[in-house]
Amino acid sequence: MPDYESYGIMVKEYSENQIAVIGEWIRKNIRPGRLISEYDSCALKQLLEIDTGICLTNDTVKEAMLLAGFRPECSRDENWRFRILLVREINENPNPFFNWLMGAEYADGTPEGDFISDVSHDFRFPVFADHGIIRGYLENEDAYEETLDAFERLWAEYEK
Template sequence: MLDHEFHGKMVKEYSENQIAVIGEWIRKNIRPGRLINEYDSYAIKQLLEIDTGICMTNDAVKEAMFLAGFRPECSGDENWRFRILLVREINENPNPFFNWLMVEEYAEGTPEADFITDVSQDFRFPVFADHDIIRGYLENADAYEETLDAFERLWAEYEK
């Protein structure tokens, strides 16, 4: 049986615009799946926050997923798990740098090409962020100096 104690908090705690952004993010990034995904409600909360900048509670994410039609596999747990596929709608992503990065071509094996490949596969990469947030993300992830240099070269080229 589902614990509905939290139900309705999302509507009270977030603006209509924020609720629309959250719903749109779920619609674009999460699909029904056959297997239970490794990303539980807390991990989804973190991804959603990175992408949208909206800081949500775990309960609000549970409610949003429930309202979007996703049912938890074990609703008694603190962090819910769902049968979902997590995808990334790169072509509709609003960050101009990220969009630019995804269409740039560099010779295979170059630091720039490696950086682009890593970013395209990193679901935690702050795709909606500006230079300073991306740089901070890379530094917090203990990126190699070569990776940081590649990012700076790519950012400088993007700004031209």
């Protein structure tokens, strides 16, 4: 059983807006599941940080999951595991570029079409981010030059 008394980190260390963003991310991206997810609290922390830009601790993610109604399978472990499914609520995502990208129509097999397909399946893609963060993410992932070029062409088209 988790030690609920040791929590309260979010209220003390994060603004109301940040707490709302964290809660909204969980609401949009996590559903109850039957099986224990491969995404433990540490992995969820990384996804949350990438998507929201809010720097979190593992304990903050644990608290946020508790507040969202998810209980850990083994609370004695440092990284908690939950019975959850990670999903993507693409249509409600607040980033205008990401929304535009998911609605863009490019033929399969083109660099742009391949980029869009890859992004729609990449749960680590920084969906809340701006151009610089997305470009940095792609470079960090050792994206091919063709991928970076496709991203730049798509971004230019988006900004028109």
